[in-house]
Amino acid sequence: MIHVFNTMTRTKELFKPLQAGIVNMYVCGPTVYNYIHIGNARSAIAFDTIRRYFEYAGYQVNYVSNFTDVDDKIIKAARTAGISEHELTTKFEQAFIEDTLPLNIKPATVRPLATEHINEIIKFVADLITQGYAYVAKGDVYFRARKFPDYGHLAHQNIDDLEIGASERLDDGELARKEDPVDFAVWKGANPDEAITWDSPWGPGRPGWHIECSVMAIKYLGDTIDIHGGGQDLAFPHHTNEIAQSEAHTGKKFANYWLHNGFVTVGDDNEKMSKSLGNFVTVHDLLNEVEPQALRLMMATTHYRRPLAYTKTAIAEATQVVKRLQTAYTNLDFRLQQDDASPVEDSNLAAQVTAFKLKFMQAMDDDFNVANAMTVINDFTTALNVYAKATNVSSLTGHDALREFAAEVMVLGVNVQPSLDEENTKWIDEKVATRDAAKKAKDYAQADMIRAELKAQGIILEDTAQGTRWKKE
Template sequence: MLRVFNTMTREKEDFHPITEGIVNMYVCGPTVYNYIHIGNARSAIAFDTIRRYFEYTGYKVNYVSNFTDVDDKIIKAAKAEGISEKELSTRFEKAFHEDTAPLNIKDATVRPLATDHIQDIIEFVKDLVAKGFAYESAGDVYFRARKFPNYGHLAHQSLDDLETGASDRIDDGELARKEDPVDFAVWKGADPEIAITWDSPWGPGRPGWHIECSVMATKYLGNTIDIHGGGQDLAFPHHTNEIAQSEAHTGQTFANYWLHNGFVTVGDDNEKMSKSLGNFVTVHDIIKEVDPQVLRLMMATTQYRRPIAYTHTALQDAENILKRLETAYRNLEFRIKSGMEVNDVELDQAVETHKMAFIEAMDDDFNVANAMSAIADFATVLNVTAEATQVSAPSAQVALQEFAAMLKVLGVEVAPTEVESDASIDELIAERDAAKATKNYQRADEIREQLRTSGIVVEDTAAGTRWHRE
């Protein structure tokens, strides 16, 4: 039975979907005003891994994740470049896909834009006003936080604490427009210096940040969804406000399970990433220098609620692990060529044992650290099998398929090798094998080095010599 840690209750709970066999999941996406940083990538990878595990266990996942394409940051960045907000946001929507594809992050089932749902947002806000949960003030529309029962429960904060914090954050002008400091904007009146506005019953303006996710989550997934996810920093105010306005609108529970991923720190000093500290790292820059599969494995193999330290050492460790896993797969894949067409009961049982260990780990709130232990043990089985005197081709093939399926949950793809053929290389390999057979190791080493300088890696295995290009 899968158990997940629900931020709302701060306990692990058995997971029961609303509809058997289907998971409806909403994960807050980025504000598209710049390239995504590793904090954005961490959230995308964490929830992609969770999604992949659901699919591995047979669920159909409806995965909705938005782009915030109208926001103060976008307006400011567009103004600085002298271009329209749409031009800027479109550029970074495209960049998001270009930067996440190498990380093997699956695209969302639906990737909605806030600006495509303005009328939906207006209708949503009108309903909140009609029910007395929201009010207009000088062109803005604010949600009455105190009117909603248990406001702040997700963040486990009291209204008094939230009031003190809100008073410190907002300026005198906004404070004067609000009935209460804890109230939050669901619609912002037009600013004379900002061109991007839409007509509304309260005058020209644009949506508040929180309202878009409530509108798009309920539109595409229904009034109650199975899982709502995002970074820890979104629990308050973003997700807290989503809950209040969504449940005020529908009268139903907004999400049954709230999952939040941990932060990313940078460097050995575990500093929180920030532009002011000069350690702001974008995925766009990282993947120019780091194998995206290494970055993916590094981030996917830390349990989603735990913090990740982005360091050179962590990347090197992930690279070494990836090489070991790929080598184990390739060793047995190559060995199958000379395998027997009979089943190996012992290997079949080992596959099932490691599969169950993997599932047991992932069923414990997606504990990828323990799941990796199961995968590492499985890799040892592949290596031992590849070195055996005789190998069962059918059982080995099943083992490879299951091993690849586990890695795929983590976003690491190990596909069957395409058979390469090159007569000149094959001749050199044959000459090297002959040299080794006659104990002419100097000539064998010369041939290996000759091939290495041409980008050819030679590997000696129990089933013979194999080669591949670097």
């Protein structure tokens, strides 16, 4: 049974979905005005890993994650670039897809855009006004935070303390428009020079940041959802405000479980990533420097709630682990293809595989404890390597073991199965066959020359008792 740490209660709770066998999950996506940084990637990877485990455990996951495509940052970046907001956001929506694909982040079930839901947002805001939860102030519409009971509970903050902080952040104009400093905008009246606006009953404007997620989560997943996730920096104000406006609108609990991932630190000094510190790292740039699956594994094997330290050492270590996992898979796969592999079940190996699966699930059931799960996978890797060298092997049970191993590792987003195109590797097989013939003829000079030629192209040969096999370096 899966237990999750609920930020709302600050305790681990037994996960009970609203519908048996189905998980409805909403995760806040990026604001698309630039390439995603590793902090964005950390959140995407953390919740993709959680999603993948639910699916591994047999659940159907409806996974909704948005793009914020209307925002002050977008307007500013578009002006700087001399292009329209739509051109800017379209570019970086596509960049997000291209940069997350190598990291094995699965596409969302639905990836909604704020700008495609303006009519629903306006209706939502109008309802809040009708109920007395929101008010119009010179073209803006604000939500009355104090009217909502327990405002700030998710972030475990007192509303009076929040009022002091809000008063310090606001400019005089906005402070004058608000009834209370803690009130937040659900609709922002347009400035005269803004090009991206929509007509509304309160004048031209655009949605406030928080309202889009409430509208889209409810539209695609229902009034109450199972899991809402995002970075821990979103607990306040974003998720706090989502709860208030959503529950005011529907009269129902918005989300049963709130999950938040930790920050990313950069370098050996564990500095929090920020542009001002000059350690801002985009995934777009990073993918030119590191192996994507190593980056994925490094980020996936730190527990989602803990801070993640991005260092070159951590990447180097993850690179070696990925190679070890893939080598274990290909070694046994190669061994099982030999003529002496038996079709009869191996009960000892079957028992080992069952034990590994049970331990893996026990680890992941405990709030997705990836560190303990990785310990199981490492033991599983060793067992595969030992079995590949056994005198007698079962092709039936061996392939069952490989399938389970690949499934567990894929929960962490790493693919251990060979993905090279057969046509593109045919020449390698031909070279190997020529070398085997040269060795048989005791032409060791030619055999060594072929090995060196392949090595120069990143292909490593391994001579085993079952014949020659190759792998990419």
